[in-house]
Amino acid sequence: MKFMLFVCADAAVVDRLADQPDEPDRDEPMPWPDELDAAGIRLDGDQLRPPRDATTVRVRGGEVLLGDGPFAETKEVIVGYDVIDCADLDEAVAIAARHPVAAGGVIEIRPFYQ
């Protein structure tokens, strides 16, 4: 079985941390992922930028509608995820708009810290 762990935190704290100029320090030892990685349990994981940097894509009546917030205000729940690598947000939106779920649900695009 595969699991997707969506790590949640207090939105205000996330916002405050994101306002600080320093990006997370990757060199600090992080036992949780390191141990899981060594054991081959964790397949993929990373830290996402805060919800305010998210873009939502939905296709309604053939029209691509963008939103600038996360979908969390609505009742939608996460049903899967895809990690894609492309040039910029416009390309990511085009790919997301082709996703079958975009025509009824919502795809939230969250950039990774890089």
Added chain:
Amino acid sequence: MTVDAVVADTFRQEWGRVVATLIRTTGDWDLAEECAQDAFAQALARWPGDGVPHRPGAWIVTAARNRAVDKLRRRNVESAKLRQLAATDEPSAGDPVGGDPGDPDPSGIGDDRLRLLFTCCHPALSLEARVALTLRTLAGLSTAEIARACLVSEATMAKRLVRTKSRIRNAGIPYRVPPAELLPARLPGVLAVLYLLFNEGYAATDGADVVRPDLCAEAIRLARLLARLLPEQPEAQGLLALMLLHDARRDARVDAAGCLVTMHDQDRTRWRRDEIDEGVAVLESALDRGDVGPYQLQALIAACHATAETTADTDWAGIARLYRRLLPVLPSPVVALNHAVAVAMSEGPAAGLELVERLDADGRLAGYHLLPATRADLLRRLGRREEAAAAYRSAIDLVDAGPVRDHLLRRLAEVSRSG
């Protein structure tokens, strides 16, 4: 012209171009703004003594670029970026920096301001973020001025600008004009931001001033730029024409006492002929392209009003026909209300009232004061004074103190008195 006035003029002309170019070459929005600001500060300090340079715009571009090179060197930025920055505007020796109508790139895609405008108006940004960022980076308004224009505190606006810039950086919003196949989908978003800016200035929701001419002027300046950079897009010209035709009436919209004057009662000699002529000319060249969108239709309607000698002389039947063409492409209840007014003028108040009452029943305009106000006017013209008074009262309940409310109160007094 005094040196200060030359600097102010250069600022209006060049700010957006300098910032746009520096953003492209450095990829750093804050750095671009800082360096542009520094360059104008230098101009203020040096031009009074050294004299105004032959080409003020070119001087500013060079000063801002040098400043950016300095700052990046101090940050030890890799040499590739510095080389790119140093290469910026090398061709500008032969390229007049101040307003260049013959754009070197016929598609207009080469202009950094267009890139900046499309990035500021990216659909992944909220509408309020788009408006704020456009005013800051392209128009060069200060945070305090934008805060005032958007009716929020300066602290709120400062935060909004910081967050929007960080969102552009982090969300992966590209700094470019969308490719041709995306342009039809993206242009309406840009036009909507500019029209919103204009309407904020024109309709003055805060009640105190009926017209805030600064915002209107900025919106027209940006629309003019867009129409020039995208000559193959008739809707860009349509928007410019629409703004010019509305703006031409601004002096006549308010009387000496600061009261709102309806178009019917406006002194048409105070309408600005030059703006009307320009608006009509821009509109005609757009219509030649044959692809008539909602902005051109609205501009056509505004042109019917602007070129009529009197209210009675206006081609109301023609306006009603234009609204009927506009409704399918811009299915807004406000458009439907305006259509009803045109029908009332061409076919009589009873025909108009029938349409207004249909709109009233539909409920989408609940809370919009112009619906009961229009109903009241039509009832008044039909001699149904008591119903008119009731409708004026409903309209008055929907507006805050200010010239619009005063106008409605005067109308109410009229129908109550003569009843």
